[in-house]
Amino acid sequence: MATTTAAATAAPRADHRWAALGVIAVAQLMVALDATIVNVALPTAQRALGFDDAHRAYVVTAYTLSFAGLLLLGGKTSDRLGRRRALTIGLTGFGLASALAGAAPTFEVLVAGRALQGASAAFMAPAALALIASTFTEPRERGKAFGVFGAVASSGAVVGLLLGGILTEYAGWRWCLYVNVVVAAVMIVAGRRVLPADDGYPVPVDVVSGILATAGLAGLVLGAGEAAAHGWTSTRVLVPGLAGLCLLAAFLVRQRGLTAPLLPLSVLADRGRATAYAATAISVVGTFGMFLMLTYHFQVVLGWSPVRTGLAFLPMTLAVAGSSYGLASRLMHRVAPRALVGPGLLVAATGLALLTQLTPSSGYATLILPAEVLVGLGIGCVFTPSIGVATSGVDPRQIGVAAAVANTAMQVGSSVGTAVLNTVAVSATRDFVGPPSAALVHGFATATGAAAVALVVGAGLVVAFLRPAAPAHAAAPHTSGGAK
Template sequence: MSAAQLLVVLDGTIVNIALPSAQDALGMSDASRHWVITAYAVAFGGLLLIGGRISGALGHRRTFTVGLVGFAAASAVGGAAVNPEMLFAARALQGVFAAALAPAALSLLTTTFTETRERGRAFGVFAAVGAAGSAVGLVLGGLLTEYAGWRWCLYINVPIAALAVLGATVAPRDRPLKGGGFDVAGALLSAAGFGAVVYGFNEAQPLGWGSAKVVALLVGGVVLLAAFVAVEVRSSRPLLPMHVLLDRARAGAFISITLMFVAMFGFYLFMSYYTQTVLGYSPVQAGMTLIINALAALIGSTLIAGRLLGRVAPGALIVPGLAVAAAGMFILTFLTAQSSDVLPLYLAPAMVLTGLGLGCVIPPTASLATAGMQGYDIGAAAAAYNASQQLGAALGTALLNTIAASAAASYLGSDGDAATVHGYATALAVAFGILLAAACIAVPLTRPRRRAGA
């Protein structure tokens, strides 16, 4: 299950490093190259709720296996692409299968590990892979592109998927639920709404938030999602039962992970650019810097959250985790182009704190997202949790990148590096504020309910 989670998270970042090489090899235009990233993000985000429903209808283990095989096949097609269109289609197909794979993996984890202590350890390991996957994707992308070629950034998924398929044979068999039906109107509205919002966030980076196309996509996406909610409330077999979202603790988990991903994906983007364009690191050196973050996330999710989950209230992990990650962002707001000893004084402490925070937030939020769910609701809750991550990542990348660009453009001075670093520091200050706000919101939402008569 963790190997499958690695595939889904890895492919959100690993191709970023390989994109310039792929563009040269396939003759992609500057205007179309973003579809290598966008095709995957839109298909994945738009189809997650449908994937969660399919997982309940076919059985989580069966959907898990089909998703792995399909994802591996799409990766092989992308690696063998002979023109841009073939690569774009393969990336979209990866997103389609990932939309089924991600909810199925989290649902299997929930139904397989039920005893409190083993559940904590299982979610800790699962979250460690998810928390470290983005950083590992940047590192692995740099290594593979430099020493094996950009195509291996896609081929690498095939052996990982094969190992996960073998592992799935030991997962408990599940029975598909009967009489589920399918909410066609809800499926179409959710796919169109989420797809439009994710696409709008991606287009905001090159076009700007005031672009007519971006405004139309975002407004249209919100209208479609509002229509989706109206349909779901009246549906006898909703794609996403509203009680999944209206539970106080579960809503706290969704909000916390969304805002965490808003902050962290902007952080990964800026650290990758800063280390290479300002500090002069090679792609591999830049990726190795992010390994510090991945190792800290591993420690936070396994040695801290994995051991405490089930023994303490989820909020006792979520709120401190958000606060610690915020402290890591705060350190970076003091960076300037003239800062010396950047790695030991700024980057390393920030990487450690943000990694620990992320590692402490993912296990309890993932556990809360599916806690107490039965039947179809498990897949729906797992899909909603993954959708929260995808929306947060897309929004964070677009929003913080825009803030950084605006701050750099308004910088009073002729030093290009100074303007760039000022832009990054300003955007990371906003990320710091987002994480603090998330911690404040999570306090009342994740507080345990008092038992009657207590």
């Protein structure tokens, strides 16, 4: 059955395609904002459940670890089950996990619920991106659809900070989790009406490879997360980090020997696609590092409330949305991807560089706001064309995997990048001689400077290597084999 009906995804009616995009965008927004929505709620949750400062980070990393580690397996499962079915399963799991975490009577249950949220998101994210790639095939409409997706993906973290602040202050921290139950239920019903149905492809799912990839990425992220507290030479950093590298190496070796690998290495063999993945990861390093530093600056140094902190990030959200949908989506089918991604990274780096001038007395309107707008405008021009390159030129049966790698790049970039920049900030603060508030802000400024350097390096890689896979993209819809 699957071999005959899965050759092409059933196209939705024209009047349903944009409604389908709405469902996909909301699902992706849930995935993106849940990486940050509990951040501003952590102090309240900590008081309610009684866990200490040393363990509060696990509420965040439980989500990011399971999400990053299971994305490849989720992408392959999406190809096997069909994208609509995989998205529905992910939404169902996400809603149930959110209910568990929201009702958590103890710290351990809260962490378990967050981990299950991340696991469910690993099925949602690649299915959502693959549905866009298979639903919108006309270049102009495809550009608009990816513009919407790019705006949602790149602004979801900021929306999470804003929504988390509002819910924490006016409804209670548990509603930062309960809200997902309501949204997931609505999207499941809507999705059954407007999402295109497909039966998937009869491809095997290699569970062993999934375990290796999950454990390897978890080791890297765990090691990076411990660096801020224990230093890069600590065994608590080196042991999981080196173990993660070894497991990922074993994963890649295993892929070379399989006839149906979990990650076909041809997906990474294209230089342009690999550079698009790298550009996505590097851009997320800058944005998530900025979120972390400015969140602490607003609440710890300036004493702002959670709601005011969330509102302070709103201009960046608007800048990302305007740049992604208003500029990048209109130009991505007219100019080379590197003509958008390279300058976008440089503009964002300029915004981060402004924050190296941050002091305890810096004005929001004169320094922080211009930096946010520049970062937002730049990042909006990075995500949309990068995601387009990452998911084009791929065998239709491998779109889910290609989408999973793109999402993995985002998640690993946010997790590892934030951990590294936090270590830079902590070290700079510790070495600074002066008042505590000045030392804290000096650490923030140093970390954003490091993030700016990372984005400049990324821009150089983009200019040198980012190319679209045009011939393969043109052939993919007409072939049943690999695109390579």
